[in-house]
Amino acid sequence: MASAPQSPRLPTELPGLTFLSSSGGLMAASLQGDSESGEATPAWLAPAMAANGIGSFDWDLHSDIVDGDDRACLILGIPLDDGTGHRPPPLNSESFLAMLHPEDAPIVRRRVARAVETLGQCGAYYRTVFADGEMHAVRFRGRVLADERGRPSHMVGFVWDATAELHKRVRADHLAVLREERTRFIKEAARALSEATSMNDVARVFTELPLPGIPPDGLILAVLENGRIQILRSTGYDPDTAPPPHNHVPLDADHPAALALRTRTPVFISSRPEYQQRFPGAWAPMVQHTRHSAWAFLPLIASGRPLGVCLVSFAEDRELDSEDRTLLSTLGGMVAQSLARARLHDAEHELAAGLQRVLLPRRVPPLPGFSTAVRYLPAGTGLQIGGDWYDVVPLPGGHVGLVIGDVQGHDVHAAGVMGQLRIALRAYAAEGHPPAAVMARASRFLADLDTGHFATCLYAEVNVDYGAVYAVRAGHLDPLVRRADGSAAVQPVAGGLPLGIDPESAYPVTRFTLDPGEMLLLCTDGLVETRTIDIDEGMERLRRTIAGPHPEGPAALEALADRLEEQAADSHDRDDDIALLLLRWEGPAESRPRQLRRRIQQADLAQISEVRGELRDAVRRWGVGDLADTVELLTSELVTNALVHTDRDAVLTARLYQEGGPEGPARLRVEVDDESDLWPRRRTPGEQASSGRGLMLVEALSDAWGVDPRGSGKRMWFELIHRQPKAADPEPQP
CATH class of the missing domain: 3.30.565.10 (Histidine kinase-like ATPase, C-terminal domain)
Incomplete structure (x- = not known):
């Protein structure tokens, strides 16, 4: 039996692979006419390959030498001249594989080896770095041919440049990453803008946004106020050396921001010459001395109403493509909606704060012999206005009347009823009525208003001469007293029905005394009751808070009021407004009338x-x-x-x-x-x-x-x- 023929070394290791450049290549090795069949190479093949930039190669697997035409060598990055007019020395396989991208070389090696083993075809796409450092991409397609003994003898095929495909793929990958970043950016921007409650918050969020793919050099959020565009916040500008431009611009001005608002469409300017040509009136006074070179003016429109303009500027000339403009327009729409909500919130907050300031005493008058501290804290949700109130009424003889009350509800109606009731009760007290009569008259007054609201109230008259307190209570919390020794306790006060329920209801008077330096605390239930804490537990916590030794003087009383207010403001379970009144009796004064x-x-x-x-x-x-x-x-x-x-x-x-x-x-x-x-x-x-x-x-x-x-x-x-x-x-x- 004859021994099996010796197979050539498979290119699993590709030993001694050498490329030789010649003008024949595949045309001479494989595609030439077959003498036995009489077939000839088509005359149109060479021009067709040249027109399409395709080179050919013939790899002799026995000698590991590849014969390729000049075009194939150029595509593969193999020089045709060593600088002396001669062909460069052949390259071995390791030298050739070293030219490939490290991620692509193992793929090419495996596919060639598999084709040699199976006497089949193979193809690959790989990246290679030319001598000048530029990266190219190459595609090849080859078939392994067997000799008369059935052993792999040659691999013949085509090779063509795929650098354009590489750039296209890189750009596609870049765009995919950029789209993902922009999608993530839109989600994060929407979340941040939804959490912005005031116009200043919206401006801060916008001017801190990192725009993906189009990093800006400056950001401005301007609002439309009284027919003029006014800057609310900006970044990328030094207000000391170069204040932000485009401020206080009339809506009818020849200005890109005004044009964007008038037409309600974005205005994009890609260069400084374009800005100067399109808007010469705004160029010199506002933009000429800035460093920016491209701009995007985005109108802020919500419910058909113009609210302002977003300005995005760039340090270099920039022609924004359709995706960039879509991203900026989407961002402008989100900012407009958030700005509309924030403007409504600011208006409601200002209305609530102004109404509460009018309804509550502007200041507590100085009271000889007394130190006082008052606080009002609106509810954490809603319109932040309610029916809680306090009042300090100077009475004849240097005495003082203390009022703390809470009208049912947390809306404007409750606040309006509170204002009327506070004024009426203050008038009754100032007329010199005793505490029981003050409370009874206030109850009849509220019932006569027929508002459908009732109110709880505590009124106490404190005698400045000897510290006697005459208190009446209408469904309200008992007061707390901190004694001179630092102990604190709830002071029981006989109570009656809340005001406005029974006009004929009587209110018994409870008398107790204060020693010099002792403090009286009156508050509404918002200070001691939350969704998770009942009134009894809250009163005990408040008692422990005010107990103990405390410094004397008005500053110490204010510090205690601040501490109580901070504790209440930090509570996330609070949904009611708070009124707090502290009074300390300093003792009689001989000089007092x-x-x-x-x-x-x-x-x-x-x-x-x-x-x-x-x-x-x-x-x-x-x-x-x-x-x-x-x-x-x-x-x-x-x-x-x-x-x-x-x-x-x-x-x-x-x-x-x-x-x-x-x-x-x-x-x-x-x-x-x-x-x-x-x-x-x-x-x-x-x-x-x-x-x-x-x-x-x-x-x-x-x-x-x-x-x-x-x-x-x-x-x-x-x-x-x-x-x-x-x-x-x-x-x-x-």
Whole structure:
């Protein structure tokens, strides 16, 4: 049996692969005529290959030498001249594979080896680097031919340049990556713009956006205000050396931003000469001295209304393609929608803030003997306006009235009702009505408004002379008191129905006292109640917060109010507005005017007893206690006379005047005002008469008395003189 023929080395290793350039190549090796068949090479083949840039090769697998034509060598990057007029030396396989891209060489090696093994065809696309460093792409197609023994002998085929395909593929890959980046950018921009709540937020988000594929050199967001385009925010400009252009541009100006708004279509300018040619009026004053060379003006249109312009500028000339313009136009549409929402939000917020500023006290008046701190925090959601309020009312005699309340609801209607109720309650308190009457009248007032709203309220009158607090509560939270030793506790106050529910409801008064340096805290339920914390737990947390030693002085009280406000603002569960009022009684002051003023309702004669008791306490505090019996008797006569003989309320005012220094006499003056024009007459009553002795007592017991006319009604008064007792002479020493 004859031995099997020896096969040539397969090109798995491609040893000694050498390219020789010749003018024959495949034409001479494979495509020439077959002498046995008599076929000849078609005459049109060579011109057709030349016209299409196709080269041919013949690889002798036994000798590892490839015979290729000149065109094939040029396509493969093999030089035809070594610089001396001769052919360069052959290249071995390793030298040739070194010219290929590292990722493509193993692919070419595997495909050639498989074709040799199977006596089949192979083709490949690979990248190669020419001697000048430029990357090219090559495609080849070959078939392995066998010799008479059936062994692989030659690989013949074609090769052509695919560099254009390489550039096309690279560009396609680049565009695919860029489209992915732009899709991601649109999503991120939409998310960021949706989170922007104010116009400044929208401007900040826009001017910080990294545009993919078209990195800008400058960004400007301008808004249309009163017919002029005004810059809201910009980046890429130094405001000290080169302030942003295109500011305060009239809408009818010959300017690209104005044109974009008038036509509601973007304006793209690719170079500085184009800008100067199209808009000469805007070129010199606004753009000539800037460094930018290309611009895109994007009109911001929302619901058919022009809102402003986005300006994107570039440092170099740039002709934006259709995809760039589509991206910028899409971005302009998103910015316009976000700007429209932000403008509405800003308008609502300004309306709410302005209305709340008008309805709440602009400032707390200075109160001798007291330190106060107030805070209002709107609800975290909605229009940020509600019915919570506070008020501090100076009362006659240096006393102070404290009000904290909450009208049902968190809308403009609730805020309007709150404003009316606050003014009414303040007026009732300033007239001198006692706390129970103030609350009862406020309840009737709210019921008469017929708004469908009710309100909770706490009113407390604090006596500046000795720290007594008279409090009434209408369905509201109890106050908290921090004592001088640092302890804090809820102060129970007897309560009644919320205001506006029952016009005839009565409100009991609770009396408690403060020592100098002690603090009273009044608040609405938004401070202590959230979606996850009930009122009892919230009150306990608030009590622990204010307890403990604290510095003295107004600054310390303000610091405590700030801390309580910050804690409430940081809560994510809060959905109610908050009103907070802090008051600390500093103690009596000798220089403070000594005065007591009370309004006595005509229909409530029982108040006369209460007023007599307060007047007796005041006289004793003022150091003229020996006048207490006389002043109580005479005051009862004047007040009873005013209430019995008129159908209106009476106002009692008692003042103590110190004359001639601390050692001089003190003059106590008591006045009773009414609105009746009927003057009292002094008469002598009979033995069995039950009335008629009032003025006789006043005349007999007072040092002076009289009746004075007023614009409406009259004023009856009397005065008592109190003289300091003389010091006893010292006893003689033995």
